[in-house]
Every structure is written in structure tokens, then in C-alpha cells.
Amino acid sequence: MRRLLLFVALAALVVAGAVWVADRPGHIAIRWQGWRVDTSVAILLVVTAALALAFALGLRFLGWFVRIPRRWRAWSRERRRRRGYQSLTLGMVAVAAGDPDEATRQARRADVLLDEPPLTMLLSAQAAQLNGDEAAARRYFTAMLDRRETEFLGLRGLLMQAMRAGDSEAALELARRARRLRPDTPWVLTTLFELETRAGQWRGAEAVLAEAQRRRVLPAAEARHRRAAVLLEQARAAEADDRPRDAGDFASRAHDEDRAFAPATAAYVRLLGVNGRQRKAERVAEKAWPLAPHPEVVAAYVGLAPTADPVDAARRVDRLVAGAPDHVESRMAQAVAALRAGLWGEARQKLEAVIAERPSSRAYALMAEVEEGESDDPLTAQKWLRLAADAPPSEAWTCGSCGTVQPAWTIACPACGAVDGLRWQMPTAAPMLPKPEAA
Numbered sequence: 385m386r387r388l389l390l391f392v393a394l395a396a397l398v399v400a401g402a403v404w405v406a407d408r409p410g411h412i413a414i415r416w417q418g419w420r421v422d423t424s425v426a427i428l429l430v431v432t433a434a435l436a437l438a439f440a441l442g443l444r445f446l447g448w449f450v451r452i453p454r455r456w457r458a459w460s461r462e463r464r465r466r467r468g469y470q471s472l473t474l475g476m477v478a479v480a481a482g483d484p485d486e487a488t489r490q491a492r493r494a495d496v497l498l499d500e501p502p503l504t505m506l507l508s509a510q511a512a513q514l515n516g517d518e519a520a521a522r523r524y525f526t527a528m529l530d531r532r533e534t535e536f537l538g539l540r541g542l543l544m545q546a547m548r549a550g551d552s553e554a555a556l557e558l559a560r561r562a563r564r565l566r567p568d569t570p571w572v573l574t575t576l577f578e579l580e581t582r583a584g585q586w587r588g589a590e591a592v593l594a595e596a597q598r599r600r601v602l603p604a605a606e607a608r609h610r611r612a613a614v615l616l617e618q619a620r621a622a623e624a625d626d627r628p629r630d631a632g633d634f635a636s637r638a639h640d641e642d643r644a645f646a647p648a649t650a651a652y653v654r655l656l657g658v659n660g661r662q663r664k665a666e667r668v669a670e671k672a673w674p675l676a677p678h679p680e681v682v683a684a685y686v687g688l689a690p691t692a693d694p695v696d697a698a699r700r701v702d703r704l705v706a707g708a709p710d711h712v713e714s715r716m717a718q719a720v721a722a723l724r725a726g727l728w729g730e731a732r733q734k735l736e737a738v739i740a741e742r743p744s745s746r747a748y749a750l751m752a753e754v755e756e757g758e759s760d761d762p763l764t765a766q767k768w769l770r771l772a773a774d775a776p777p778s779e780a781w782t783c784g785s786c787g788t789v790q791p792a793w794t795i796a797c798p799a800c801g802a803v804d805g806l807r808w809q810m811p812t813a814a815p816m817l818p819k820p821e822a823a
């Protein structure tokens with residue numbers, strides 16, 4: 385609309401000019417170097433306008449001509465860049481497909497074609513790793529540390545290398561540096577927690593855990609359970625260090641964080657006893673039992689008041705499990721105590737209930753003991769022992785990562801180092817045997 389108005393205004397101006405000139409006729413004569421031109425003012429104006437137009441067009445053409453080399457250079461740069469990115473893409477596809485030769489070839493091409501070291505260095509490092517050249521990969525990762533935009537990627541590469549090589553000290557340092565750089569990256573926080581834990585750096589582990597919870601990297605319940613685990617390890621360290629009061633404080637906090645975490649409950653109950661607070665220990669255990677029914681809690685509770693009278697001990701177990709009398713662990717604990725006291729009928733009744741709900745080799749083996757103790761009948765006892773051999777194994781501290789069974793709970797699996805991997809459960813598979821070499 386505005387253009388149209390401009391055009392109309394311009395046309396009006398030209399017409400007005402033409403009329404103005406036509407109204408004032410005149411004659412112009414030019415004489416120059418033996419040339420002579422006689423013409424009217426109108427023609428001269430038209431010729432002058434035509435000459436100006438031709439001059440402007442000529443200048444434009446000249447400019448276009450002069451800019452040809454520059455345009456050629458820009459075009460070839462663009463083409464180079466495009467081919468470079470294509471190589472980068474193909475290289476990354478090769479890495480994903482696990483083709484080391486192609487990845488290396490494309491990485492070199494991308495490096496030559498592209499002036500983007502951050503991108504090509506990562507591809508080169510990955511290609512080197514695919515080729516099994518960890519030293520070259522480390523060089524690339526280390527070079528990436530010098531540039532702000534690639535520092536984090538370089539750290540991640542070096543961290544993964546250190547963890548694979550089992551160099552936990554270097555891994556811990558790298559993970560701490562990665563956290564300073566990007567404190568809100570979930571894998572940095574979870575990895576750092578595991579490394580601090582494996583190194584026994586409990587304060588560091590607690591701090592990372594708090595941060596992970598604050599940034600919602602871990603669900604609240606999971607974070608609380610892990611804090612309980614770290615606190616329990618601190619309680620154990622303090623006790624080993626002959627500081628039973630500190631140990632008791634740590635165990636108390638661990639128990640508060642996760643009431644269903646039986647090792648913490650057992651440690652708290654036992655340490656209350658060590659610190660001379662039997663009555664409180666008993667109250668804590670009785671209250672905790674429905675949430676944390678576990679043989680370790682039974683042992684801690686019974687250990688509070690060692691008695692020479694096994695019947696007395698059996699009555700104490702009855703008091704402990706009163707909060708959850710029908711739980712299979714309650715019945716198992718009562719059966720074991722009754723067995724020790726020679727209360728055969730009671731032991732048999734509890735074991736029958738256990739076997740009906742959750743048959744296990746341990747329950748059958750205890751039943752065999754009852755038969756032997758009560759009726760001195762080796763044949764019936766053998767029947768129960770045969771059943772025990774075929775029954776599913778009893779629950780034990782089993783690593784969810786490597787499947788090994790451990791005699792006691794620890795925060796890191798002694799076999800594979802998995803953090804918070806041990807669960808009180810039925811061992812799921814036979815321990816893994818090394819695979820025979822393929823022929």
C-alpha cells in the first residue's frame with residue numbers, strides 16, 4: 385500500500401515536470417570539439433536520464449563481477465562445512481554401530497574439514513576407544529579439559545576410564561570436579577555418591593545425598609534409605625573406633641531415617657544396650673518389629689539380657705514379636721527360641737505355619753531338629769532333611785547386581801562394589817560361574 389502511494393506520487397511528479405517543461409519550450413545547442421548538437425530541452429532531459437540509468441546499471445554489473453571471488457570462497461567454505469558435518473554424523477553413526485575403522489576415518493575427515501575442535505575431539509576420543517586405544521582417548525579427553533565448552537565432556541570421558549580401570553581415587557577426584565562444574569546433573573550426583581561411599585568418605589557421601597535429594601535426583605524415600613545406610617556405616621566405624629556413644633547416635637539417626645531398615649534397627653537396639661539403656665532398647669525393638677521383622681533384630685533383642693534359661697529367652701521373643709504375631713519372621717523367631725528351650729510342640733506348631741506360608745530349606749531343617757529332639761526319630765528327621773535339600777533357599781543378604789550372597793549387610797557389595805545393592809531376599813540364581821571360552 386505504501387509502495388503504491390509512493391509510485392503514484394512519483395508518477396505525478398514526473399507528469400508535473402513534463403508538463404512544466406512542455407509549457408516552457410526552448411532550444412539548446414552544444415558545440416564541443418567540432419561536434420554540434422541542436423536539440424530541445426525535453427529531449428536533452430530524456431537523454432540525460434537514459435545516460436544516468438545506463439551508468440547505474442554498469443556500476444551494478446561491475447560490483448557483481450568484482451565480488452565473484454569472494455562469493456566463490458564463501459560457497460566453497462560452506463560446502464566444506466557441510467561435508468565436515470556429514471563426516472561428523474557418519475562418524476557418530478559408526479561409533480554407535482561399533483565400527484572402529486569407519487569411525488576413525490570419519491573423525492579424521494571431520495577434523496580436517498571442520499574448524500570445530502570441541503565436536504571433532506569427542507568423536508576422535510570415541511573412535512580411539514572403539515579401537516581399544518585408551519591412551520589416545522585419554523589424550524583427547526585431557527585436551528578437552530582446556531576448553532570451557534568441552535571441559536565437562538572431557539571430565540566425563542576420563543571419569544568413565546578411571547572407573548573402568550578400577551582407579552577409584554582418580555575417579556573420585558574427577559567426579560568431584562564434575563560436580564563443581566555441573567552440580568545439577570543427575571548422573572554426576574549418583575556417581576559421586578557411589579564413589580564417596582566406596583571410599584568410606586561418609587561426610588562427602590552425606591553431603592552429595594542431601595544435594596541429590598534437594599535437586600530431586602533421587603526419590604525422597606530412596607534418599608532417606610541411603611542416608612540410613614551411610615549413617616549405619618558411620619555407627620559401625622565409630623564403634624570400631626571405640627566410641628560407643630557416637631556409634632549409638634549414628635545408629636539412632638539411621639533408625640529414624642528408615643524404620644524398615646532392619647540392620648539399622650538391630651544396631652540401634654544393640655548399641656542402646658551397650659550404652660546401658662536396656663529398657664529403652666527393648667521398647668525400641670518391640671515398637672520397630674512390625675516394620676523391621678528380621679533375625680538380626682531378634683539377635684540384638686535377645687542379646688540385651690543374656691539368660692541361662694532358654695524358656696525365659698523364648699518368652700522374651702514372644703514379647704518382641706507381639707506387635708506382628710502372624711508375620712512369618714515372627715513365627716520363625718518363636719520356633720527357633722522354642723526349639724532351643726525344648727518346647728517341641730510350640731516349635732512344631734510355629735514351623736508348620738511357616739512352611740505353609742513360605743517353605744524354605746531353613747524351615748525344613750529346623751523341623752528335622754524338632755523330630756530328632758522330640759521323638760528321637762531319625763527316619764522322620766531324614767524325610768524333613770530331604771525336603772530341605774530340594775526347598776528354595778532361605779532369605780539372605782543378596783546382591784542385586786552380581787547375585788552373590790553375603791554373610792552381613794554392608795553398604796557396598798564386597799564382591800562387585802555395587803552401592804546399596806544388598807537386599808534381604810531369596811537368592812535368585814546360582815552364583816555366576818566364569819563362562820567357558822568359546823571354541
Ligand SMILES: [Zn+2]
Pocket residue numbers: 783784785786787788797798799800801802805
Ligand atoms: Zn555384588
